Amino acid sequence: MGWLLEPLQFSFMRTGLLAAVLVGVTCAVLGVYVVLRSMAFIGDALAHTVLPGLVSAYLLGLNLLGGAVVAGVATALGIGWLSRRGTVREDTAIGITFTGMFALGVLLMSTADSFRDFSHMLFGNILGITPSDVALISVLALAVLAAIYLFHKELELTSFDPVHARAIGLSADTVRYGLLVLLSLTVVAGIQAVGVVLISALLITPAAAASLLTKSLPRMMAISASIAVVSSVTGLYASYYLDVASGAAIVLACTACFVVASAIRALRQIPGNKEALPPG
Numbered sequence: 001m002g003w004l005l006e007p008l009q010f011s012f013m014r015t016g017l018l019a020a021v022l023v024g025v026t027c028a029v030l031g032v033y034v035v036l037r038s039m040a041f042i043g044d045a046l047a048h049t050v051l052p053g054l055v056s057a058y059l060l061g062l063n064l065l066g067g068a069v070v071a072g073v074a075t076a077l078g079i080g081w082l083s084r085r086g087t088v089r090e091d092t093a094i095g096i097t098f099t100g101m102f103a104l105g106v107l108l109m110s111t112a113d114s115f116r117d118f119s120h121m122l123f124g125n126i127l128g129i130t131p132s133d134v135a136l137i138s139v140l141a142l143a144v145l146a147a148i149y150l151f152h153k154e155l156e157l158t159s160f161d162p163v164h165a166r167a168i169g170l171s172a173d174t175v176r177y178g179l180l181v182l183l184s185l186t187v188v189a190g191i192q193a194v195g196v197v198l199i200s201a202l203l204i205t206p207a208a209a210a211s212l213l214t215k216s217l218p219r220m221m222a223i224s225a226s227i228a229v230v231s232s233v234t235g236l237y238a239s240y241y242l243d244v245a246s247g248a249a250i251v252l253a254c255t256a257c258f259v260v261a262s263a264i265r266a267l268r269q270i271p272g273n274k275e276a277l278p279p280g
Contacts, residue, residue: 007240016126016236019134020250023190024202024228026141029221030186031207036159041091042079042180044200045098046187047179049075049191051105051196055102059108065136068191072184075101080177124195124247126236140189144182155179193232194247202228205254209261227257 007013010215014184034043053071057064075097082093129137148155158165158175183203210224235250242249 003241007237012129013129013236013240015129015134016246017233019126019129019137020193020232020236021229022134022137022141023193024206024232024250026186027190027199027202028103028206028224028228030144030182031203032210032217032221033148033155033159034183034203035207035211037179039179039183040200040204040258042094042217043168043183043187043203045079045094046072046075046184047191047196047199047203048098048105049101050184050187051192052108054191054196055105055108055112059112063136063162065133065140065188065191068188069140069185071101073181073189076180076184077177080173080180093231122195123245124162124191124193124198125240126193126246126250129193137189144186144189147178147182151175151178170178194250198247198251201251201254204257205258206231209254209258212258212261212265227254227261231257 001025008017014234028108031043050068050072053069054063054064056071057067062246079097080091154165154170154175157170158172162172165175180229185200186203188200193199194202206224207220209227210220213223214220231253232243232250234253235248236246238244238249238253239246
């Protein structure tokens with residue numbers, strides 16, 4: 001038990017674990033809707049488009065997560081507005097916004113004295129999270145999870161049967177706008193944990209793994225959240241004992257869980273194992 005308790009004697013590990021669990025659960029639960037709606041590209045795009053907000057906040061001496069919130073929400077609304085007008089296809093609007101905002105972030109980074117100052121934005125630095133950062137992450141996580149709880153019926157209906165949703169007067173566009181905003185807030189909450197480059201994996205991989213194991217939405221969310229929490233804790237312990245990047249370790253742990261889920265699904269498809277391994 002000593003190896004399990006040893007890292008917890010350090011405050012930065014305790015703070016990092018708390019932040020990792022908050023981020024992991026939020027990403028995993030919202031990620032289920034991202035996977036069901038085939039919005040993985042949007043999640044990746046939002047992760048990169050918050051970079052200008054992060055860099056601007058750093059250069060101005062402001063709170064980094066606050067800058068990311070502004071950039072993320074503005075991007076989410078911009079993507080929704082461009083695609084809704086029909087001027088360009090949604091994937092085209094995402095591509096334009098994604099590349100333009102990321103390029104702006106890199107341009108702003110080039111005005112600083114050293115790129116090293118921004119490495120934690122790209123790859124995460126969960127062990128450097130402060131209590132004030134945890135407080136902001138907690139607010140964002142609770143806001144996202146509360147919104148999912150309050151509007152789960154609308155999100156579920158527009159995800160599985162958008163035609164019926166429109167028939168009963170539910171605006172699919174409004175729900176989509178709301179989902180994009182929640183997605184941007186979730187991305188912001190996870191930036192410091194795994195960074196701009198890896199946050200989309202934390203959003204997609206646990207939910208994708210869960211979707212292989214069950215078709216029930218509540219179970220999918222529970223499994224996805226469990227995978228994210230286990231991966232976050234495993235990744236942090238690996239970073240402590242192996243001296244490797246914590247963000248990358250967390251994502252690789254998620255990937256390992258996906259491989260296991262794929263193997264379980266493959267076993268279920270073997271005729272002799274269908275009864276032994278019933279679908280979720």
